[in-house]
Amino acid sequence: MAAADLNTVRATIESRLATELQSSPSIPVVFNNVSYSPTPNSSWVQCLLNFGANEYLSQGLTTDSQNRIVGAIVINIFTPAGVGSGANYTIGGRIRDLYNRIIVSGVYFDAPIGPEVVGTPAPEGYFQTQVRVTFEFIEEL
Amino acid sequence: MATIRGEQGTVQFDAAGSSNATIVGTRSWSLSITKETLDTSKHGDTFRSFVGSMISGSGTVELVYDPDATGQAAFLEDVLTTADPADATFELFTTGSTSGTDSVSFAGIITDMEITSTVGELVIVSCNFITSGAITSNLE
Numbered sequence A: 001m002a003a004a005d006l007n008t009v010r011a012t013i014e015s016r017l018a019t020e021l022q023s024s025p026s027i028p029v030v031f032n033n034v035s036y037s038p039t040p041n042s043s044w045v046q047c048l049l050n051f052g053a054n055e056y057l058s059q060g061l062t063t064d065s066q067n068r069i070v071g072a073i074v075i076n077i078f079t080p081a082g083v084g085s086g087a088n089y090t091i092g093g094r095i096r097d098l099y100n101r102i103i104v105s106g107v108y109f110d111a112p113i114g115p116e117v118v119g120t121p122a123p124e125g126y127f128q129t130q131v132r133v134t135f136e137f138i139e140e141l
Numbered sequence B: 001m002a003t004i005r006g007e008q009g010t011v012q013f014d015a016a017g018s019s020n021a022t023i024v025g026t027r028s029w030s031l032s033i034t035k036e037t038l039d040t041s042k043h044g045d046t047f048r049s050f051v052g053s054m055i056s057g058s059g060t061v062e063l064v065y066d067p068d069a070t071g072q073a074a075f076l077e078d079v080l081t082t083a084d085p086a087d088a089t090f091e092l093f094t095t096g097s098t099s100g101t102d103s104v105s106f107a108g109i110i111t112d113m114e115i116t117s118t119v120g121e122l123v124i125v126s127c128n129f130i131t132s133g134a135i136t137s138n139l140e
Helices: A006-022 A086-099 B072-080
Strands: A044-056 A066-080 A107-109 A113-117 A126-140 B010-014 B026-039 B050-064 B088-093 B103-116 B124-138
Touching (some): B072 B103
Antiparallel strands (some): A107 A126, B010 B088
């Protein structure tokens, strides 16, 4: 038993998305703290991962004990503006299927929210939707 | 003076009563000790009087179910022991896991086991027990 390696959890989550979006049709994906200048009128995806609350799960302080670590992934999907929403929702469907109620390397993904249309795209000039997925990981000490 | 939080606690158990070991994944425990009383009031008394009699205890241990967690299977399956001789031993710790310190120990019988599986939640096991024989308190 050991404390959770949050970077391993991050890699588990992000690599799943990176691998999927590398497959045809390939779509650029950008993660936290990575600079990216999108090509106008192209499709691309931004993945923002955040760890949130931790809570006690069992007794025992630092030995033979467990914590629940929860987090959320916010995935912004950008597709060209003015050409309908089909391409965007196709990407959204791929992403949703990637996490929907799946357990990977001890990370439990909940049923995703979205894709929801974002009224004011950021950056401007795209049609933007957002998929949000909460997850949890049980840390065993 | 030091207050104690629940996460400092531990439950140790041995179905055979020889060597208690920590049950990994214990979420909570509770113990209630009851002393029966005998009425010693006599004719002419105007106030009722009592003496203490038999002492017994009961309680609950709740687990976050993990089939691989040390000690869980033996604990929750003890309810299936037929003709239970009450040879299982328990030690409930408010803090730490040093036998005889900050704990209550006793032999007992697990009388109920309930395992609950709910969508979106952790699987939880709840076991009720009663004590059998002496209860030793080291809660000072």
